[in-house]
Amino acid sequence: MSDTETYQPPKVWTWDAENGGQFAKTNRPIAGPTHDKELPVGKHPLQLYSLATPNGVKVTVMLEELLALGKTGAEYDAWLIKIGDGDQFGSGFVEVNPNSKIPALMDHSTTPPTRIFESGAILLYLAEKHGAFLPSDPAKRPEMLSWLMWQMGSAPYLGGGFGHFYAYAPEKMEYPINRFTMEAKRQLDVLDRQLAERPFIAGDEYTIADIAIWPWYGQLVLGRLYSAAEFLDVESYKNVMAWAKKIDARPAVQRGRMVNRAFGEPELQLHERHDASDFETKTQDKIGTAAE
Amino acid sequence: MSDTETYQPPKVWTWDAENGGQFAKTNRPIAGPTHDKELPVGKHPLQLYSLATPNGVKVTVMLEELLALGKTGAEYDAWLIKIGDGDQFGSGFVEVNPNSKIPALMDHSTTPPTRIFESGAILLYLAEKHGAFLPSDPAKRPEMLSWLMWQMGSAPYLGGGFGHFYAYAPEKMEYPINRFTMEAKRQLDVLDRQLAERPFIAGDEYTIADIAIWPWYGQLVLGRLYSAAEFLDVESYKNVMAWAKKIDARPAVQRGRMVNRAFGEPELQLHERHDASDFETKTQDKIGTAAE
Numbered sequence: 001m002s003d004t005e006t007y008q009p010p011k012v013w014t015w016d017a018e019n020g021g022q023f024a025k026t027n028r029p030i031a032g033p034t035h036d037k038e039l040p041v042g043k044h045p046l047q048l049y050s051l052a053t054p055n056g057v058k059v060t061v062m063l064e065e066l067l068a069l070g071k072t073g074a075e076y077d078a079w080l081i082k083i084g085d086g087d088q089f090g091s092g093f094v095e096v097n098p099n100s101k102i103p104a105l106m107d108h109s110t111t112p113p114t115r116i117f118e119s120g121a122i123l124l125y126l127a128e129k130h131g132a133f134l135p136s137d138p139a140k141r142p143e144m145l146s147w148l149m150w151q152m153g154s155a156p157y158l159g160g161g162f163g164h165f166y167a168y169a170p171e172k173m174e175y176p177i178n179r180f181t182m183e184a185k186r187q188l189d190v191l192d193r194q195l196a197e198r199p200f201i202a203g204d205e206y207t208i209a210d211i212a213i214w215p216w217y218g219q220l221v222l223g224r225l226y227s228a229a230e231f232l233d234v235e236s237y238k239n240v241m242a243w244a245k246k247i248d249a250r251p252a253v254q255r256g257r258m259v260n261r262a263f264g265e266p267e268l269q270l271h272e273r274h275d276a277s278d279f280e281t282k283t284q285d286k287i288g289t290a291a292e
Numbered sequence: 293m294s295d296t297e298t299y300q301p302p303k304v305w306t307w308d309a310e311n312g313g314q315f316a317k318t319n320r321p322i323a324g325p326t327h328d329k330e331l332p333v334g335k336h337p338l339q340l341y342s343l344a345t346p347n348g349v350k351v352t353v354m355l356e357e358l359l360a361l362g363k364t365g366a367e368y369d370a371w372l373i374k375i376g377d378g379d380q381f382g383s384g385f386v387e388v389n390p391n392s393k394i395p396a397l398m399d400h401s402t403t404p405p406t407r408i409f410e411s412g413a414i415l416l417y418l419a420e421k422h423g424a425f426l427p428s429d430p431a432k433r434p435e436m437l438s439w440l441m442w443q444m445g446s447a448p449y450l451g452g453g454f455g456h457f458y459a460y461a462p463e464k465m466e467y468p469i470n471r472f473t474m475e476a477k478r479q480l481d482v483l484d485r486q487l488a489e490r491p492f493i494a495g496d497e498y499t500i501a502d503i504a505i506w507p508w509y510g511q512l513v514l515g516r517l518y519s520a521a522e523f524l525d526v527e528s529y530k531n532v533m534a535w536a537k538k539i540d541a542r543p544a545v546q547r548g549r550m551v552n553r554a555f556g557e558p559e560l561q562l563h564e565r566h567d568a569s570d571f572e573t574k575t576q577d578k579i580g581t582a583a584e
Contacts, residue, residue: 007464007465007466007469008464009458009464009469009523010523011522011523012522012523012525013470013473013477013523013524013525015474016470027471027474027475027478028474028478029473029474029475029477029478029481030477030478030481031478031481031482031484031485032481032485098482098485098486099442099446099482107434110431114431114434115434115435115438116434116437116438117438117442118437118438118441118442118445119441120441120444120445121434121437121438121440121441121442124437124441125434125437139402139406142399142406142407142408142413142417143407145408145410145413145416145417146407146408146409146410146413148413149410149411149412149413149416149444150391150409150410150413152412152441152444152445153410153412153444153445153447153448154391154448155445156445156446156448156449156452156453157448157452160448160449160453160475161448161452161453164471165468166301169467170467171467172299172300172301173299173465173467173468174299175461175462175463175465176457176465176468177299177301178305178308179319179456181305181321182307182319182320182321183319183321183452185305185321185322186319186320186321186322186323189321189322189323189324190323190390190391192323193323193324193390194390230303230304231301231302231303231304231305232305233304233305
């Protein structure tokens with residue numbers, strides 16, 4: 001890389017599939033399926049195909065919150081999509097999400113079944129369908145929508161920008177790390193100022209704006225993303241930290257974090273979820289581990 | 293940059309305000325206002341504070357499309373926010389959008405007035421308020437929402453990723469350019485496959501999904517962003533190109549592109565818009581220029 005200064009892009013970019021680093025198998029310049037594979041379908045109205053990345057956790061937290069409210073129409077089967085193995089490029093998955101990203105949802109309660117992709121769309125769809133986690137005062141809907149969209153447009157700088165260059169890129173590059181660190185800190189400060197004056201992102205109520213933002217920025221300040229807590233001085237965002245801990249304590253959030261988790265602490269890994277009782281064994285595991 | 297290979301991030305990141313490159317004045321690691329400045333308020337219900345970047349154009353196209361449908365409640369004053377001068381850090385702007393990004397909208401038809409920020413939220417707010425540019429069949433709303441959110445989550449890779457590193461960063465860096473070029477081309481291919489089977493993004497109808505996606509991906513294939521048409525081989529995305537030209541021909545889109553434009557072709561620059569007649573002089577300018 002000593003030729004960094006003199007690199008000149010070609011006139012027309014071409015794909016060097018051999019030179020893609022750690023993500024060569026999952027990052028491609030073309031869309032569409034790479035292989036035929038049907039998706040499984042379980043017994044519940046909602047079929048979720050996902051992985052417990054922050055975008056995946058948004059949806060499993062939402063579903064667990066809906067079930068905790070007694071919304072039985074939110075019963076779901078959660079199937080694991082191993083993105084490192086390329087499951088997102090299977091023909092069945094691409095039919096549900098042509099963008100080949102998790103999470104993707106099929107709602108079989110409609111005729112024909114309805115596909116929904118992009119975590120923000122899934123949150124809004126579920127909230128509207130079940131009449132929950134939206135502001136009770138319709139006049140506050142624009143504020144909620146603003147923050148929901150803020151999350152969708154901001155987190156790519158945190159995940160695809162900061163997280164990638166700080167934690168995952170094959171070498172440390174100063175300029176991209178500085179660029180995306182500055183933006184990640186600015187975003188944390190935006191949230192910190194917003195949460196200085198109200199208990200939840202969009203006001204007095206816990207809404208899908210919180211459910212969208214917590215898995216990224218909440219888990220970031222809790223030290224769960226990119227081993228970056230010290231680097232970003234997350235303790236200085238006191239209002240974000242207090243909000244993050246408050247939401248982290250919710251039982252539905254604790255369950256939602258476990259679903260489709262296939263990395264990290266073994267006792268948190270519930271690879272598939274098909275029934276509320278699926279958590280019980282894992283909870284015993286957790287207690288067992290804590291006691292060891 | 294010969295020390296690229298050996299760069300090691302510090303334990304705790306600190307801001308070097310002197311070393312931020314071209315964007316040192318506009319990129320900051322902290323939020324909030326930098327100076328006191330009230331925003332102007334005109335005569336119409338809607339007050340838009342914006343600039344004709346792709347995110348700004350989404351909203352001005354939407355407003356012009358609503359007015360073309362006869363939705364007089366969409367009458368608006370559009371005020372120019374010069375982001376290079378830091379207008380987005382004025383106290384009045386931060387009150388409308390605490391994230392200090394354009395576009396930001398105030399709706400004075402409600403009591404109290406309602407703020408909405410993030411272009412995707414503004415589009416959904418205006419579409420729902422006026423009952424327009426949403427699928428006429430409610431069963432198709434999830435598909436529209438999925439693509440609206442797809443745009444919000446994808447364009448940061450095109451703008452803040454590809455565009456920045458290909459066109460604006462102080463030097464050309466091979467790894468970030470390859471990373472974000474691959475993603476930009478993948479996104480174009482996602483759209484190309486979607487548009488192979490239907491005239492508009494979410495189906496048979498022109499919706500806010502098109503209005504969100506066109507200013508980025510439509511203008512990209514039309515060669516208007518980043519001087520990157522040849523590099524990305526945009527001609528190969530034939531369905532995106534046909535769709536982009538079809539939308540570009542809409543009179544409301546042509547008007548929307550001009551509003552709050554303060555760069556590029558002088559005859560397209562309508563810095564502020566307060567009345568439908570404001571376009572007439574500019575149209576004469578355009579004819580005059582073409583005749584020269």
